[in-house]
Amino acid sequence: DAMVIQNPRYQVTQFGKPVTLSCSQTLNHNVMYWYQQKSSQAPKLLFHYYDKDFNNEADTPDNFQSRRPNTSFCFLDIRSPGLGDAAMYLCATSRERGSTNIQYFGAGTRLSVL
Amino acid sequence: AQKVTQAQTEISVVEKEDVTLDCVYETRDTTYYLFWYKQPPSGELVFLIRRNSFDEQNEISGRYSWNFQKSTSSFNFTITASQVVDSAVYFCALSEPTGNQFYFGTGTSLTVIP
Numbered sequence: 489d490a491m492v493i494q495n496p497r498y499q500v501t502q503f504g505k506p507v508t509l510s511c512s513q514t515l516n517h518n519v520m521y522w523y524q525q526k527s528s529q530a531p532k533l534l535f536h537y538y539d540k541d542f543n544n545e546a547d548t549p550d551n552f553q554s555r556r557p558n559t560s561f562c563f564l565d566i567r568s569p570g571l572g573d574a575a576m577y578l579c580a581t582s583r584e585r586g587s588t589n590i591q592y593f594g595a596g597t598r599l600s601v602l
Numbered sequence: 603a604q605k606v607t608q609a610q611t612e613i614s615v616v617e618k619e620d621v622t623l624d625c626v627y628e629t630r631d632t633t634y635y636l637f638w639y640k641q642p643p644s645g646e647l648v649f650l651i652r653r654n655s656f657d658e659q660n661e662i663s664g665r666y667s668w669n670f671q672k673s674t675s676s677f678n679f680t681i682t683a684s685q686v687v688d689s690a691v692y693f694c695a696l697s698e699p700t701g702n703q704f705y706f707g708t709g710t711s712l713t714v715i716p
Binding site: 531536 | 633634635637639644645646647648649652654693697698699703704706707708709711
């Protein structure tokens, strides 16, 4: 059974139209991550939550925001998607922060921007 | 500077052949962790292995084996008797105690031809 679930699997939006991607987890992990992965590239960390503590990567555009209303759910909001934001968005969780922790990934949401 | 280098962008092998995926990393930390993940066409990153920097023993799990050599900063992954289901993109990643993210390599796309 999937432990990190992302909805939807495919999302199409229009240029400039806000979009929200969803992630939920059944692992009760403290940390949730959002990655952006463009075609043939490595995943790039956008931000993560440690419990309710939000941690933004320095180079993550302001256009990307996140919400974590409870332990199980985390949302990625793209306020004004541009063509360059078309990518696969991966959610991951880990029990704790730190280098020892394995990250468990969802299947991703592939975002298209028209 | 790239912390994790996967020089092989794409590899094709015929089913039942052995294949080795190379991974070279760079870090100044004495304690760190290395990971391999598999990303099949479905998109989900699947955890394969975690190895800490103090454990240089090679590991074998079924048809998979990993060769960790600190002297050459390499953590190579071998699939023995490859199968079509092994076709995927494989990512090597480094995690350092000073941060909270994975440094992914750019991935190696493996195609196993029946």
